[in-house]
């Protein structure tokens with residue numbers, strides 16, 4: 001499984017807490033590894049996995065190594081921030097229709113016209129483009145996840161998180 005990088009905060013503190021979730025698949029590889037500072041430990045409150053304290057290293061607070069499959073990562077984005085920001089949940093509102101969900105979230109932000117979310121809107125626009133333009137499906141999935149990861153960090157920045 002390919003890794004996607006996410007960054008859940010714009011906090012500049014070094015990560016001292018790690019939450020690791022092992023896959024339920026037979027290979028027992030990781031689903032995700034989330035790094036936070038002590039102040040942002042709450043970010044992981046609703047995440048499953050084992051927690052440990054680590055020495056300060058190179059990684060900043062909020063770095064998430066994401067190894068889950070495409071559909072699961074999309075659901076995570078939906079729960080973690082897209083639904084809160086745009087009231088569009090991938091499953092509840094769009095029955096798993098990724099393009100419909102992304103388009104609706106983008107339209108919602110565009111209509112809201114809040115400049116604080118310009119970065120989020122631009123990155124969501126890239127996700128819509130990546131999901132709709134004709135290209136290799138695996139390339140498209142990676143591009144969608146990368147665009148959503150940028151949008152997610154921009155959303156955290158807009159909140160001052």
Ligand SMILES: [Zn+2]
Nearest residue numbers: 011037040061
């Ligand atoms: Zn932090």
